[in-house]
Amino acid sequence: MMGKTVIVTGANSGIGKATTVDILRQRGRVIMACRDMERAEEAAQEILAVTEAHARQLVVKPLDLASLKSVHEFCQGIIEEEPRVDVLINNAGVYQCPYSKTVDGFEMQFGVNHLGHFLLTNLLLDLLKRSAPSRVVVVSSKLYKHAHVNFEDLNGEQHYDKAFAYGQSKLANLLFSLELAQRLEGTGVTANSLTPGIVRTNLGRHVHIPSMAKPLFGLVSRGLFKSPEEGARTSVYLACSPDVEGVQGKCFADCHPQMLLPKANDMNVAGKLWDISEVMVGITT
Numbered sequence: 001m002m003g004k005t006v007i008v009t010g011a012n013s014g015i016g017k018a019t020t021v022d023i024l025r026q027r028g029r030v031i032m033a034c035r036d037m038e039r040a041e042e043a044a045q046e047i048l049a050v051t052e053a054h055a056r057q058l059v060v061k062p063l064d065l066a067s068l069k070s071v072h073e074f075c076q077g078i079i080e081e082e083p084r085v086d087v088l089i090n091n092a093g094v095y096q097c098p099y100s101k102t103v104d105g106f107e108m109q110f111g112v113n114h115l116g117h118f119l120l121t122n123l124l125l126d127l128l129k130r131s132a133p134s135r136v137v138v139v140s141s142k143l144y145k146h147a148h149v150n151f152e153d154l155n156g157e158q159h160y161d162k163a164f165a166y167g168q169s170k171l172a173n174l175l176f177s178l179e180l181a182q183r184l185e186g187t188g189v190t191a192n193s194l195t196p197g198i199v200r201t202n203l204g205r206h207v208h209i210p211s212m213a214k215p216l217f218g219l220v221s222r223g224l225f226k227s228p229e230e231g232a233r234t235s236v237y238l239a240c241s242p243d244v245e246g247v248q249g250k251c252f253a254d255c256h257p258q259m260l261l262p263k264a265n266d267m268n269v270a271g272k273l274w275d276i277s278e279v280m281v282g283i284t285t
Contacts, residue, residue, distance in 0.1 A: 001028030001240055005085050007078070007124075009033045009063060009117065010092025012043035015139065015196055018232035019089060019239070024053040026240055031082075033063035033074060033092075065092055065116025066102040068281055075123035084131035087239045088124060090117040090173075091139045096162040106280065107156040113169035118176055119281040125189070132188025133245065136180065137238045140251070142195045144171035145261060149273055154280075171264060172273060174251060179270040181249030192238050193251045195258070196231040 006023050010016040011032035020030045024047065034040035040060045048058060061077065064070035078085065093113045102111035121136055128134045147167025152158075156165055177193035184191055237255040238244055250257050251264070263269070278284060 001026040003029075004087065005029045005031065005082060006087040006089065006239060007031045007033055007085055008089045008091055009065065009120070010035075012036065012040040014228050015231045015235060016089075016091040017043055017047065018228040019091065019235045020058075021047055021051055022229075022232060022236045023239065024051040024057055026236075027057075028240070029057045029059070031059045031061055031078070031085075033061055035062070035064045035066075035092075037062050063120075064103075065112045065120070066108065068104050068116075068119060071116055071119045072123065075120065078124065079127055082127070085124060085127050085134065086131055087135045087137065088121060088128065089137045089139070089235055089239055090121065091137075091235065092117075093139070093169075096166050098162065099156065099160045101155070105155070107154070107160070107165060109162070109165045109169045110154055110156075110172065113166075114172035114176065115277060115281055117173070118277045119283065121176075121180065122281075122283055128189050129187050134189050135239060135244075136177075136184075136189065136191040137235055138173050138177040138191065138193040139235060140173040140177075140193050140195050141166075141170040142197070142253075143167045144174055144195075144264060147171050148263060149175070149269060151272065151276065154276070174260065174264040175266070175270040175273050176277070177251070178249055178265065178267070179274045182267070185248065190244070190246065190248050192244065192247060192249065194234040194238060195251065195253045196226070196234060197253065198225045 001023055006028050008016050008020050008030055011020045012034045023030050032040055044058050044060050063074040094109055097108055100108045102108055106115055144167055147164050149168060149171060174193050177191050180191040234252050234255050251260055
């Protein structure tokens with residue numbers, strides 16, 4: 001990865017932080033795109049200490065995926081300051097949060113997990129194309145299986161179920177990656193997705209666990225859940241490995257292609273979601 005620049009959203013904790021560490025160890029340069037700059041700066045110092053990388057290999061920039069204005073400002077800065085971007089890893093996410101809306105009025109999980117990354121990727125596409133061969137990596141979840149895209153109520157205003165909303169946003173990630181891959185054919189930019197499995201991160205902070213059960217849950221999670229480092233392996237594989245050079249529109253788990261349910265490969269739904277997403281974030285392609 002020497003000489004290559006990688007953007008990782010949500011790089012200050014969990015899978016994103018572990019991904020950043022691994023890429024730095026492969027001598028890549030990482031732009032940490034994070035909402036909380038104080039936490040991001042602290043994480044950056046920890047990452048530099050662990051990897052012994054040079055400070056110029058790590059850049060911290062503010063990005064709030066719950067704000068379209070913030071996404072525009074981040075991308076404008078990248079376009080003005082960076083001669084190339086070799087990999088974009090759409091990693092950040094929120095999980096089963098109580099009902100709330102983004103700055104622009106979108107249901108939070110759909111807005112952050114899908115729409116924020118949808119806009120981010122589209123605004124950076126020209127730079128990614130100029131940097132080809134380059135890659136877009138989309139982090140999804142196997143929980144996509146428990147949802148569908150409810151085009152009649154994308155914002156959950158008629159009915160909100162936090163588990164369904166998360167699954168819908170993760171299905172949207174897969175459909176976005178599928179449609180993006182088709183649109184990128186012949187450009188030298190590849191788009192692939194992944195499901196990292198169940199990982200011990202702070203993503204589940206909104207999930208209620210009774211106080212008396214927390215010690216047992218902690219023991220079980222350490223035994224059954226992946227570490228952030230294990231969870232990051234497929235992200236790093238898709239970002240760095242020559243094995244996937246030119247591979248387009250696939251979904252991976254544990255560094256191997258996986259079979260998805262038909263609803264995650266439905267090109268009609270993927271195209272409809274793309275068109276609606278463009279309208280929601282205010283862009284045309």
